[in-house]
Structures are given as C-alpha cells and as structure tokens.
Amino acid sequence: MKKSDESLGRIVAELKGKKNVLVATHVFPDGDALGSQLAMGNILEGMGKKVFYYSEERISHLYDYMPGCEKLESRLPKPAVFDAIISLDCGDCFRLGEALEDLREIHPFVVIDHHSGHKEFGDLRWIDPNRSSTGEMVYELAVALGADISYEAAFCLFTAIVADTGSFKYDCTTASTFRVAGELVDLGVKPYDVARKLFDNYTTGRLRLLEAVLGTLEMHADGQIAIITVTQEMFARTGAKRDDTEDFINYPRALNTVKVAIFIKEGIDGWIGVSMRAKGECDVAQLAMTFGGGGHRNAAGYRLQGSTIAAVRTALLPELLRRLAAKGL
Numbered sequence: 001m002k003k004s005d006e007s008l009g010r011i012v013a014e015l016k017g018k019k020n021v022l023v024a025t026h027v028f029p030d031g032d033a034l035g036s037q038l039a040m041g042n043i044l045e046g047m048g049k050k051v052f053y054y055s056e057e058r059i060s061h062l063y064d065y066m067p068g069c070e071k072l073e074s075r076l077p078k079p080a081v082f083d084a085i086i087s088l089d090c091g092d093c094f095r096l097g098e099a100l101e102d103l104r105e106i107h108p109f110v111v112i113d114h115h116s117g118h119k120e121f122g123d124l125r126w127i128d129p130n131r132s133s134t135g136e137m138v139y140e141l142a143v144a145l146g147a148d149i150s151y152e153a154a155f156c157l158f159t160a161i162v163a164d165t166g167s168f169k170y171d172c173t174t175a176s177t178f179r180v181a182g183e184l185v186d187l188g189v190k191p192y193d194v195a196r197k198l199f200d201n202y203t204t205g206r207l208r209l210l211e212a213v214l215g216t217l218e219m220h221a222d223g224q225i226a227i228i229t230v231t232q233e234m235f236a237r238t239g240a241k242r243d244d245t246e247d248f249i250n251y252p253r254a255l256n257t258v259k260v261a262i263f264i265k266e267g268i269d270g271w272i273g274v275s276m277r278a279k280g281e282c283d284v285a286q287l288a289m290t291f292g293g294g295g296h297r298n299a300a301g302y303r304l305q306g307s308t309i310a311a312v313r314t315a316l317l318p319e320l321l322r323r324l325a326a327k328g329l
C-alpha cells in the first residue's frame with residue numbers, strides 16, 4: 001500500500017463518524033482552494049453532516065459564481081465546537097489566516113494538500129505533490145467515503161482542476177487528472193459553462209489594467225526572465241480591483257524565450273506581493289521559500305511588508321540570475 005493510500009484510509013475512517021465539520025482553505029483563495037473547500041463542504045453535507053465554511057475575507061469576484069459561496073463565514077462561533085477540521089490546498093498553516101490559533105484547537109485536524117513545499121501541520125495529513133490540484137484529491141476522498149457527488153460539488157471540483165492545471169496545460173496534468181475530469185463531466189458538468197465563468201469575465205477596467213501592466217514588461221538574461229508590475233495608481237486609473245490581476249502573469253510566461261515570469265504587485269498598507277511562474281526544469285518554489293513564501297515547482301509566490309517594487313526587484317533579480325546560471329532553480 002502506498003503511504004498516500006494509507007493516509008487517505010485513515011482520513012476516511014476518522015471523518016465517517018463526525019457530525020460537525022469545519023472546512024478551511026488559504027487566504028486569498030484561488031479557484032482550486034475555493035472549489036475544493038466548497039465541494040468538500042457540499043459532499044459532507046450530502047452525508048448528513050453539519051458544515052461550517054470558514055473564510056477570513058470576502059472572496060474574489062472572479063469566483064463568486066461558485067455554488068455554495070454564500071455559505072462562507074468570516075467569524076468563527078465561540079466556542080468553536082467542531083468535531084473535525086479539514087484544511088484544503090494550504091501549504092503552510094500561517095496561510096489559514098488570523099484565526100489560526102482558534103482553528104488549531106479543533107481535532108482531528110485533517111490536512112489535504114498538493115503543494116511541493118508543504119510545511120507539515122495538523123493531525124492527519126494527505127499530502128501529494130504529484131496531484132494536479134486539491135480538487136482532484138477531494139474527488140478521490142469523496143469516492144473513498146462512498147459519498148454522492150452532487151452537480152454543485154462536481155462543478156466546483158471541475159473549476160478547481162481547470163484553475164490549477166491552466167486548463168489541462170501545465171506539467172502537473174496527468175492521466176488521472178483527465179479521468180477525474182471525465183467523471184465530473186459524467187456527473188453533468190459542462191466544461192463550456194465552467195470556462196465561460198472562469199475566463200470570459202473581463203470588465204473594461206480589467207482589460208485597461210492588463211494594458212497598463214503589459215506596458216511595464218521588462219526582460220532580463222537574454223529573454224529568459226520577464227518581469228511585469230502593477231501599482232496602486234494603475235488600479236485607481238482603471239477602476240479595476242486587486243483580484244483582476246489574476247492570470248496576468250500568464251502573458252509574460254507565454255513568451256517563447258522565458259523560463260521564469262515574475263509579477264510584482266503593489267498592495268495596500270505597504271504590502272508587496274510576488275507571483276512567479278516557471279517552465280520546465282526551473283523550480284520557483286525553492287526561490288519563493290528563501291523569501292518566506294512557497295508554492296509549487298512551476299508556480300510560487302511570497303508577500304513582503306514595508307517594501308517597494310524597486311526593492312523587491314533589486315533583491316530578487318540577482319538571486320534568480322545566480323540560480324539560472326547555476327541551473328539550481
């Protein structure tokens with residue numbers, strides 16, 4: 001038996017008898033995080049359990065069409081009386097948000113994740129970096145639980161998989177990913193419906209923001225590195241929101257010479273966010289970890305307080321160039 005089968009088996013055994021479960025994911029949830037959380041909750045509700053959907057902040061308007069979003073709550077009940085918690089798609093417990101200490105009081109603390117740089121936490125862990133997405137894992141858990149998967153849950157899981165595989169394009173996409181996606185289509189999901197919601201959602205402001213951001217493109221190391229940036233002034237000028245920058249990094253990533261694409265984002269209150277995407281052999285998760293972040297080999301990031309775009313570039317670029325030269329990325 002593989003270690004992953006063993007952890008899945010233990011999680012199934014633990015969850016079966018539980019009645020009151022909290023489901024959580026990382027702050028600023030992306031499609032996989034939110035889709036996995038909502039689907040997991042829906043599946044557990046279908047098994048007759050009471051579910052609390054915890055999310056620190058309101059979720060991105062890019063994902064608020066997902067069935068179940070209206071159930072997300074940002075305040076934990078006091079006392080937080082749950083007989084299990086499931087953390088989904090979260091590679092580092094500190095990304096669960098400010099309620100971390102309260103969440104840690106809940107046991108068993110089940111962790112399901114696929115980040116390669118996963119930092120272990122919780123009581124029962126199923127961590128598999130070979131999975132395309134946490135959504136793919138939640139599907140397998142539902143099957144192992146013998147649970148019914150509703151259309152709503154299937155829709156959320158398909159969205160999760162499409163989001164984390166870049167529409168079945170990234171390196172993480174496997175035959176198993178397609179098999180799970182096929183099962184979800186059999187359950188009634190129309191890929192076209194998901195694609196329309198996920199991708200055909202631009203406002204004029206968002207397109208204007210893209211125009212401004214692409215204007216910042218700079219190339220380094222003979223075209224191997226591309227950097228784009230966004231400032232608060234660009235948001236103000238275009239009327240677009242922070243979430244609207246989602247997927248912009250795929251434009252510099254698409255350049256034929258690029259090995260690593262970087263997107264430096266000026267946030268509010270002195271925060272700077274950095275997203276990185278790599279192709280092939282490059283491992284940006286390691287690089288992100290040296291700056292306190294994490295992620296996957298080909299998609300990673302970090303956040304810094306009290307910095308500037310210029311300072312981030314000055315710190316990051318030499319480190320990246322050094323690793324590219326040493327092929328140590």
Ligand code: 5GP
Nearest residue numbers: 092275276293294295296299300301302303
């Ligand atoms: P994105 O660039 O889309 O925000 O994130 C890409 C990947 O890197 C995601 O898997 C995300 O979980 C991870 N990531 C982004 N920012 C951080 C961070 O600040 N800390 C950690 N541990 N992972 C991050």
Ligand code: MN
Nearest residue numbers: 032089134164
């Ligand atoms: Mn994910």
